[in-house]
Amino acid sequence: MKKNIGATDRYIRIALAVILIALSAADVLTGIWTLAGFIAAGILLLTSLVSSCPLYLPFGIRTNRAHKLR
Template sequence: MTTNMGKTDRALRLAIAVALVLTAVATNVLGSGLFFWLALLVAGVFTLTAIAGNCPLYSIVGIKTCQGSK
């Protein structure tokens, strides 16, 4: 699997994932319904793509945020 995400992009995704998890779990802003689970799902996807360094949507659209991209 090729890397198509740069360090800044990956760090930003991890920060957003942490914020979503904290918002969902530590506060009552999202309740316990659909938005709660949606926030956790998005946080999980952001975490996995940040760790892997590859975003499938970027591959489809043709975006590369890593160094050396053309």
Template structure:
């Protein structure tokens, strides 16, 4: 997998993922919305950690500034 997520994008994804998980675990959200928040948070943090977003590939987006070694 080629990296296609840059540093700023990773930071935003981690912060949004943490906020979604906190909302899901804190009891503010209930029912299906709670589970959706937990899943979205986990996906955001996972995507940020592997630095690869499949949706970016579909749309031809590459935000990563680091060039990969050949």
């Protein structure tokens, strides 16, 4: 898979994942929303680790600088 996520995008995704996990741990998100929060946090963390977002591909979105410099 091509890398299409830049550093700033990765940091934002990681921050959002941490916030979602914290909201679930603090019982702000309850019931089905807790599960949805954990799933969303997992997806955000996974896409951050592999630096690729499948939803960006059909739209041609790339936030990594390496591609813009070429």
